[in-house]
Amino acid sequence: MEHRIHELMSAVPGTVSQLHSFHYGPPDSERSVYIQSSLHADELPGMLVAFKLKQRLAELEAAGLLNARVCIVPIANPIGLTQQLMDVPLGRYELETLKNFNRHYADMTAAIAEGLETALGDSETDNIDIIRTRFLTALEDRTPANALESLQLTLQRLACQADYVLDLHCDFNAVEHLYTTPAAWPTFEPLARYFGSRASMLATDSGGQSFDECFTLVWEQLRERLGERFPIGYGTQSITLELRGQDDVDHDLADHDSSAIIHWMMQLGLVQGEAPALPALPFPPTPLAAMEFLVAPEGGLLVFHARPGEQVVSGQLIAEVIDPIHDVVHDVRATQDGMIYARSQRRMATAGMIVADLAGHDSRRSGYLLAP
Ligand SMILES: [Zn+2]
Structure with a gap:
């Protein structure tokens, strides 16, 4: 050595x-x-x-x-x-x-x-x-x-x-x-x-x-x-x-x-x-262009309904973002079938924040494909 x-x-x-x-x-x-x-x-x-x-x-x-x-x-x-x-x-x-x-x-x-x-x-x-x-x-x-x-x-x-x-x-x-x-x-x-x-x-x-x-x-x-x-x-x-x-x-x-x-x-x-x-x-391996970032539409308390390692179907509820002032609950749903492989550690979501990562099969993105 x-x-x-x-x-x-x-x-x-x-x-x-x-x-x-x-x-x-x-x-x-x-x-x-x-x-x-x-x-x-x-x-x-x-x-x-x-x-x-x-x-x-x-x-x-x-x-x-x-x-x-x-x-x-x-x-x-x-x-x-x-x-x-x-x-x-x-x-x-x-x-x-x-x-x-x-x-x-x-x-x-x-x-x-x-x-x-x-x-x-x-x-x-x-x-x-x-x-x-x-x-x-x-x-x-x-x-x-x-x-x-x-x-x-x-x-x-x-x-x-x-x-x-x-x-x-x-x-x-x-x-x-x-x-x-x-x-x-x-x-x-x-x-x-x-x-x-x-x-x-x-x-x-x-x-x-x-x-x-x-x-x-x-x-x-x-x-x-x-x-x-x-x-x-x-x-x-x-x-x-x-x-x-x-x-x-x-x-x-x-x-x-x-x-x-x-x-x-x-x-x-x-x-x-x-x-x-x-x-x-x-x-199976999937294109990175088919990976999707699921984001919080508004800020709020983040409560997950899916864990990393779960295979999900399009439309499945992944998380809720709860606004306790206006008593509004925003759903974050899977955008296509695939594997939820990662999620945020934070539990207070800010508007636009990446909540979870989904490895999908359908390539919908191009250009810059990574998280910031
Ligand atoms: Zn790293």
Whole structure:
């Protein structure tokens, strides 16, 4: 195991900010996996999974059973972890810039593509190596303007050459779910099964330049531009695993999730050993464009009639929003058949607030597909 410390730009002199990465497996491995947790700093179930993965990977490494290089970043957001306001953790947005920690990663496609056609050849493997080298060089050439960009660039540099990127998040109150691309789905479908994903939502470009997509979109766009003339594979496939809700920091759940990741790695031959039989997928993959945010039409006291993990039908009552001044009750109903996979932790809804998330089958949205 190799422990690396990455100095981040500090917002003010006299303070130090660091990112720690842990690297397992033979350095000359052909394939590599990058796993980070808690990019939204108050989404902590993944941090416990990362802690357990560190122990498991150290054992596998000692036993000579690792066929891949694996990088673990258990605390992907030291900035957000320090943001507490009057006993409330605020880890989704940086308080300095008000930006979401999982949006606006640098789009490197143009920098990589410049003059690329003179470098590419007939070998897909060589082409992947060439593009990966350019990707890292382009990221290293950038200078961050502030602490948030310094964090984002450091994470991108660490992950940009990995074959597989796993970003461990969670929702507010939720069951197991995930986001990935249609192209990556065959790679991650076994992981979805071991994990027990109850909503698997697929999109190539959800519009936010999120961490997972800042890698896959580069390969998609290069394939679009040059794929007819040169063989270009997917140098990176990535997935955002949502480890239930913010309260689900639990040893049994984290044991389950870390085992799911190890079993998926066995299934890909990244870890030696016999992967267990694949369990059934609880709910089929659906387009992210068919996911719908159910919102409160007015403000009021929020009372739920459905729990995450319930399959619902169009028109079914999901929640009531109660105005106790005018004695009015507003219904929030399912907009199509599907799976309620997440809901708000708040119980006083504000007008327009997202109350629950529904994985539907009928794509009705386009453009920006994510929550703010
Ligand atoms: Zn998150």
